[in-house]
Amino acid sequence: xxxRLFLLFxxxxxxxxxxxxxxxxxxxxxxxxxxAFPALADMPGEGHGVLIDPRWVVTAAHAAPMEGxxxxxxxxxxxxxxxxxxxxxxxxxxxxxxxxxxxATGNPAKIHAFxxxxxxxxxxxxxxxxxxxxxxxxxxxxAEVTQIAALIGKGATGNGAAGLVPGGPHRTTLRRAYNAITxxxxxxxxxxxxxxxxxxxxxxxxxxxxxxxxxxIKNQGxxxxxxxxSWITAxxxxxxxxxxxxxxxxxxxxSRYIDWIESVMRTSDDASR
Numbered sequence: 001x002x003x004r005l006f007l008l009f010x011x012x013x014x015x016x017x018x019x020x021x022x023x024x025x026x027x028x029x030x031x032x033x034x035x036a037f038p039a040l041a042d043m044p045g046e047g048h049g050v051l052i053d054p055r056w057v058v059t060a061a062h063a064a065p066m067e068g069x070x071x072x073x074x075x076x077x078x079x080x081x082x083x084x085x086x087x088x089x090x091x092x093x094x095x096x097x098x099x100x101x102x103x104a105t106g107n108p109a110k111i112h113a114f115x116x117x118x119x120x121x122x123x124x125x126x127x128x129x130x131x132x133x134x135x136x137x138x139x140x141x142x143a144e145v146t147q148i149a150a151l152i153g154k155g156a157t158g159n160g161a162a163g164l165v166p167g168g169p170h171r172t173t174l175r176r177a178y179n180a181i182t183x184x185x186x187x188x189x190x191x192x193x194x195x196x197x198x199x200x201x202x203x204x205x206x207x208x209x210x211x212x213x214x215x216x217i218k219n220q221g222x223x224x225x226x227x228x229x230s231w232i233t234a235x236x237x238x239x240x241x242x243x244x245x246x247x248x249x250x251x252x253x254x255s256r257y258i259d260w261i262e263s264v265m266r267t268s269d270d271a272s273r
Contacts, residue, residue, distance in 0.1 A: 019153055019175035019204045020243040023161035024196050030175040030204065034076065037152050037176070037214070038133045041124075042074040046171055046209040048153055050136050050225055051075055054129035056265055059212035060228050060252060061091040064122040073124065081127035086264050088257070090119030108240060112233055119187060120230045121252045123264050139217065139224040139255050145184050148200070149191070149226060150216045152176045155209030160193055160245035163238060164207055177204025179249075181215075181226075188250040189215065189227045195245040205232070205249050208242055215251045227251030 021030050034040070041049035041057045049059030057073060064085050065071035072079040094114055102108040154174050158164035178200050179191040193205045206213050206229040215227030228251055235246040254261075 019151065019155070019177045019210070020158050020160065020164065020193070020207045021175070021177060021204045022196055022199060022202075023159035025202065027157075027175075030177055030202060031173050032152075032176045034174060036174075037216075038076040039136045040075070040152060040174075040214065042154070042171075043212065044071045044073070046155065047211045048155075048213040048229075049073065049124060050212075050214045050228070051130055051133055052135050052138060052225065052261075053265060054131065054135065055126050055269075056135075057124040057126065058225075058228065058254070058261065059122055059124060060230050061087050061118075061120045061122040062093070062230075063211035064124060073126070075130050076133045078130075078132075080130060083125045083127045084268070086123040086125070086268070088119040088121045088260060091121070092118045094118075102240065106239055108234070112231075115231045115250070116187070119252075119257075121228065121254075121257055121260075123261060125268055136214070136216070136225045137222060138258060138261070139219060139226040140258060141219070141255065144181050144189050144217070144226050144253070144255065147181050147217045147226075148178055149181055150176055150178055150223075151204065151206055151213065151229070152216070153206050153210030153213035153229070155211075155213070156207035156243075158207065158243040160195055160199075160203075160243070162243075163241055164243035171209055175204070176202075178202050179204065181217075184253055186256055187253060188230065189253045190248050190250045192248050193245050205243070205247065225254050227254060 039051040047063030049057040071082045156164050213229040231250050233248045238244045
């Protein structure tokens with residue numbers, strides 16, 4: 001199924017545009033320069049990834065370039081060719097029938113159940129190393145829950161009261177928001193979009209077009225990658241819409257995939273020598 005349908009049916013709040021913000025805070029406070037997070041990788045068209053090694057980008061599997069498309073990703077303003085994409089063996093593409101059923105019934109419950117059981121992570125080996133950007137280290141602990149995390153993206157924007165801007169583009173201005181990680185399991189970490197006054201001063205969530213976008217925490221004084229934007233559960237009154245207060249955003253739990261990430265990188269790098 002194509003990426004646009006996947007984002008619609010799964011209510012994924014990532015890819016293009018930017019971050020969905022509080023309705024009572026000036027958007028300018030969320031906007032940042034690219035230099036604030038130069039390791040952000042822009043996927044072709046929409047979606048993001050993160051540079052974790054000079055030759056490697058990690059992203060959500062559903063946002064990764066398809067094999068054989070001759071794609072490139074953009075990092076710090078420069079395009080880098082994709083040598084190979086490695087999808088996690090536990091990743092499954094969502095059947096189009098589930099999306100059609102959700103649209104017909106207004107109930108995305110089966111989609112959420114499907115997504116909860118898939119490993120939505122991929123690695124991209126670049127054709128050439130990135131030498132002018134410091135890769136982001138991976139978080140290797142188990143204490144993500146309750147931490148305040150920064151989320152970064154250029155996907156669709158809007159605010160929690162009105163939702164996403166109708167018909168807005170899926171690649172906009174770079175924004176950064178914050179949220180408290182409220183739960184986690186073997187595959188995902190999640191946080192909720194709380195309204196004011198409960199929300200953080202710069203509370204927000206990723207928007208459509210931000211799939212694969214980073215969730216970052218400070219650990220021992222260093223910014224470390226803990227999650228990758230993947231999918232949401234929307235509030236009942238907006239069951240097939242993203243961007244409203246109360247929605248929960250699910251992010252790939254990077255710490256649970258450390259062994260797979262390092263194994264793929266090591267095997268591929270050894271084979272290329």
